[in-house]
Amino acid sequence: MPAEDLVPEIVGISPKIKALKQQVRQVAAADYPVLILGESGAGKEVVARAIHRHSARAASPFVGQSCLAIPETLIESELFGHEPGAFTDARERRIGLFEQAQGGSLFLDEIGDIPLGFQKRLLRVLQEREVRRLGGTEATAINVRIMAATNAPIEQLVAQGAFRSDLLYRLNTFEVRVPALRQRVEDIPLLIDHFLKKHGVAYKMTNVAPPPPPMMEKLRAYPWPGNVRELENFVVRWMTLGEEALDVLDRKATYHLEPQDANRRWLSMTLEEIEAEVIKMVLEDCSHNKTLAAKRLGLARKSLYNKLERYGIKEVEKRN
Ligand SMILES: Nc1ncnc2c1ncn2[C@@H]1O[C@H](COP(=O)(O)OP(=O)(O)OP(=O)(O)O)[C@@H](O)[C@H]1O
Numbered sequence: 001m002p003a004e005d006l007v008p009e010i011v012g013i014s015p016k017i018k019a020l021k022q023q024v025r026q027v028a029a030a031d032y033p034v035l036i037l038g039e040s041g042a043g044k045e046v047v048a049r050a051i052h053r054h055s056a057r058a059a060s061p062f063v064g065q066s067c068l069a070i071p072e073t074l075i076e077s078e079l080f081g082h083e084p085g086a087f088t089d090a091r092e093r094r095i096g097l098f099e100q101a102q103g104g105s106l107f108l109d110e111i112g113d114i115p116l117g118f119q120k121r122l123l124r125v126l127q128e129r130e131v132r133r134l135g136g137t138e139a140t141a142i143n144v145r146i147m148a149a150t151n152a153p154i155e156q157l158v159a160q161g162a163f164r165s166d167l168l169y170r171l172n173t174f175e176v177r178v179p180a181l182r183q184r185v186e187d188i189p190l191l192i193d194h195f196l197k198k199h200g201v202a203y204k205m206t207n208v209a210p211p212p213p214p215m216m217e218k219l220r221a222y223p224w225p226g227n228v229r230e231l232e233n234f235v236v237r238w239m240t241l242g243e244e245a246l247d248v249l250d251r252k253a254t255y256h257l258e259p260q261d262a263n264r265r266w267l268s269m270t271l272e273e274i275e276a277e278v279i280k281m282v283l284e285d286c287s288h289n290k291t292l293a294a295k296r297l298g299l300a301r302k303s304l305y306n307k308l309e310r311y312g313i314k315e316v317e318k319r320n
């Protein structure tokens, strides 16, 4: 079977998307927790749904919940449910999302946002495979596959103490990385066709042609900070405004020029020059504490010293 047919709900033909489809199929075949990482709008939920649909749990529910900025008490009753009288407003019994997802998959989006106190409770549920409703006494066994997603730098949150490492290790048996749209611009024409069809039906505008080649070039060059979601919004504007839709991108492109140019600077440097520069930046960031810097760089202290010497990073040596 050609790779592009493996997971038809994920639109794309780039090598990165083909690899992602293969991974989705592999991960779907196993029944372990999955952590889905990727920038905002890159398609993390699309991937989670695809994993569910290709798994043995496909006939059971897929239940999703965004954990973004939900207060701790509310997220508990959302996920675990509550009994009448568990708190002031709890008049009736509420079945939590874990129980609603019974037999299926529970997708916890923006997992990087859950409060520390709740992380401990969630970890316990994952270990014991049972939930207790708030105000309830009996535990209910749960058979749910957990998928979590975040666009936050989760390892960094762990390093800062904002995310429990034991919870991360529970969640990331599999790690799926969804590539940013600017890393797979070959997919843009196909995605545009897909969204023209999708919204053409919804807006009763089924005959809109895709942007012509010179415009397509502009779309490939644009960095798409909002990824596929931003492209989808562009297509909707294109359908209604035509060429004017590009003006919004032109305006946005100017805000994004700077970071992009800064990134491109690396392209004219050798790997050794880049390594030397990164070491200097990390040292600076660690207030020249070499033990910490070595740890962050994944180096033994001795290797860091060797590199400092090789690259002649002397000025930093003196300041220590
Ligand atoms: N490969 C794809 N094929 C088809 N549609 C896609 C693809 N990737 C993303 N989309 C569409 O783009 C939009 C954003 O995708 P999705 O919600 O999965 O992103 P996300 O990574 O979860 O975003 P956020 O970080 O904001 O939660 C959705 O409308 C989705 O249907």
Ligand SMILES: [Mg+2]
Pocket: 044, 045, 109
């Ligand atoms: Mg999402």
